[in-house]
Amino acid sequence: MSEGWNKMSDQGQEMDAYNFAYLDEQTKRMIRRAILKALAVPGYQVPFASREMPMPYGWGTGGVQVSAATLTPEDTFKVIDQGADDTTNAVSIRRFFERTAGVATTDETAQASVIQTRHRIPETPLTEDQILVYQVPIPEPLRFLEPSEVETRKMHSLEEYGLMHVKLYEDISRHGEIATSYAYPVKVEGRYVMDPSPIPKFDNPKLSDCPAIQLFGAGREQRIYALPPYTRVVSLDFEDHPFIPSKADHACDLCASRDSYLDEVITDDAGGRMFVCSDTDYCRTRRASATPGLNSPDMTEACS
Amino acid sequence: MTPLLQVRDISRSYGPRIGCADVSFELYPGEVMGIVGESGSGKSTLLGCLAGQLAPDAGEVLFDTRAEGPRDTLKMSEPERRMLGRTDWAFVHQHARDGLRMGVSAGGNVGERLMAVGERHYGEIRTQALDWLGRVEIPDDRVDDRPRAFSGGMQQRLQIARNLVTGPRLVFMDEPTGGLDVSVQARLLDLLRGLVREMGLSAIIVTHDLAVVRLLADRLMVMKDGRVVEGGLTDQVLDDPQHEYTQLLVSSVLQV
Numbered sequence: 001m002s003e004g005w006n007k008m009s010d011q012g013q014e015m016d017a018y019n020f021a022y023l024d025e026q027t028k029r030m031i032r033r034a035i036l037k038a039l040a041v042p043g044y045q046v047p048f049a050s051r052e053m054p055m056p057y058g059w060g061t062g063g064v065q066v067s068a069a070t071l072t073p074e075d076t077f078k079v080i081d082q083g084a085d086d087t088t089n090a091v092s093i094r095r096f097f098e099r100t101a102g103v104a105t106t107d108e109t110a111q112a113s114v115i116q117t118r119h120r121i122p123e124t125p126l127t128e129d130q131i132l133v134y135q136v137p138i139p140e141p142l143r144f145l146e147p148s149e150v151e152t153r154k155m156h157s158l159e160e161y162g163l164m165h166v167k168l169y170e171d172i173s174r175h176g177e178i179a180t181s182y183a184y185p186v187k188v189e190g191r192y193v194m195d196p197s198p199i200p201k202f203d204n205p206k207l208s209d210c211p212a213i214q215l216f217g218a219g220r221e222q223r224i225y226a227l228p229p230y231t232r233v234v235s236l237d238f239e240d241h242p243f244i245p246s247k248a249d250h251a252c253d254l255c256a257s258r259d260s261y262l263d264e265v266i267t268d269d270a271g272g273r274m275f276v277c278s279d280t281d282y283c284r285t286r287r288a289s290a291t292p293g294l295n296s297p298d299m300t301e302a303c304s
Numbered sequence: 305m306t307p308l309l310q311v312r313d314i315s316r317s318y319g320p321r322i323g324c325a326d327v328s329f330e331l332y333p334g335e336v337m338g339i340v341g342e343s344g345s346g347k348s349t350l351l352g353c354l355a356g357q358l359a360p361d362a363g364e365v366l367f368d369t370r371a372e373g374p375r376d377t378l379k380m381s382e383p384e385r386r387m388l389g390r391t392d393w394a395f396v397h398q399h400a401r402d403g404l405r406m407g408v409s410a411g412g413n414v415g416e417r418l419m420a421v422g423e424r425h426y427g428e429i430r431t432q433a434l435d436w437l438g439r440v441e442i443p444d445d446r447v448d449d450r451p452r453a454f455s456g457g458m459q460q461r462l463q464i465a466r467n468l469v470t471g472p473r474l475v476f477m478d479e480p481t482g483g484l485d486v487s488v489q490a491r492l493l494d495l496l497r498g499l500v501r502e503m504g505l506s507a508i509i510v511t512h513d514l515a516v517v518r519l520l521a522d523r524l525m526v527m528k529d530g531r532v533v534e535g536g537l538t539d540q541v542l543d544d545p546q547h548e549y550t551q552l553l554v555s556s557v558l559q560v
Contacts, residue, residue: 145405145407145408158382158383158386160386160420162390162416162417162419162420162421162422163416163419163420165419165424166405166408166412166415166416166419169411169412169415169419169426169429170408170409170412172426173409173411173412173430173447173448174409174448238424238425238426239424239425239426240425240426240427241426
């Protein structure tokens, strides 16, 4: 695993003090073991000795460590934050790996081999050649109902998941529907209940039967879990209140897509707003390939 | 008739100190057993051992399971015992906050056991929760309130509803009326007596309040220093106490 050294000096930066992708080889080995175990037991939270990273907890320390252990010098790396490539978190992490690993980076989902994400799954379907790394703030789906870690671990091991439905029950009794709109709990291969990280529930169906490897890293909570390719992932629900992956009932004001997840952007102080794709790469690609003149009529249609 | 619960020589010590020692008894279906004694006499330790919350050092607890007849619950695997704890057993704590989820609405509290045994129909859960709130005299419009907003007596009634919703056969109660004022106690006892008769429940009630056992219990065990010093029919023990400690206990009750 020392091939990375040369790559870094090629960059002409003074990064010789760092190993390839920042972490030392022993740490990466430890993380890879956790990843392999997580892949072997889909949805199970594997404890690992999370390291201090040069960024605050909550900024993706877990995801960064998983990416660091996953990256090879030949990889092409993409980072998205809420679907966007150009937000602070994404820019920082992308630059971090440009400097410490010297890997190629891209904005295009299709070109990337490793994608680190915060709170979204890309709209472009993933392939078997890709790895999706999620940043996870709180890996335990039962945490807000059962504060004891000892108890939640026991509940996982004994498959006692009634409590998860109590949360959904509370939603319906208070709001008339399941109001949980992100971090929506899922059951993996009929066994472990898992927190899919705070992705919108619109993305939940994409978790299931996905050709790519999906890795989840929680740095502060020191847990790694994973979904191997083509894993069956079911969102929890009630028989009379089925799971509905919801999004804003609108088309994107830029690319006119009706199928992608939308951000609502406030444009002025007078109540002006627009809906745009949260996946910036998807939106840009659509606009680039669209026939000229398509944008404006759709915009008026969308606003009417 | 097969006893619902057979307890044989249960002992539990905390280091050199005795928690409870050599306790044996049988409980038949529909029967209510009272365990009385002063603080530190081992009542709660015994109850904990019976309900699978504490591991006794020695002894057997045979429960007449629906599927396989009498089985030693202490030798069951943990998933089996916890399943029993959600279905055929119920545990009413002295402090309602120990037995309730304070951050979850009353309906959710009652529904939790239903969801834990696989009920996945919201409307069905809701109906049953409302039905049970009615049975323990909590108005329908409080179903979405959290237990924090309830009075002590209501919390205790909610805890009972939450426990009985899956139709258990055996209820463990640890000082169910402790900390409630007398008029609320009276209503709660009335309610409990009604439910026990109506559902044909068996119950083991630990208390230091002799009035509670007089009203609820068919049989009585008196404990002192971890051992059972006297046992028998409730009226018999209370009206004609034989052991000196029981005599002291009975004569200590203030007459109004």
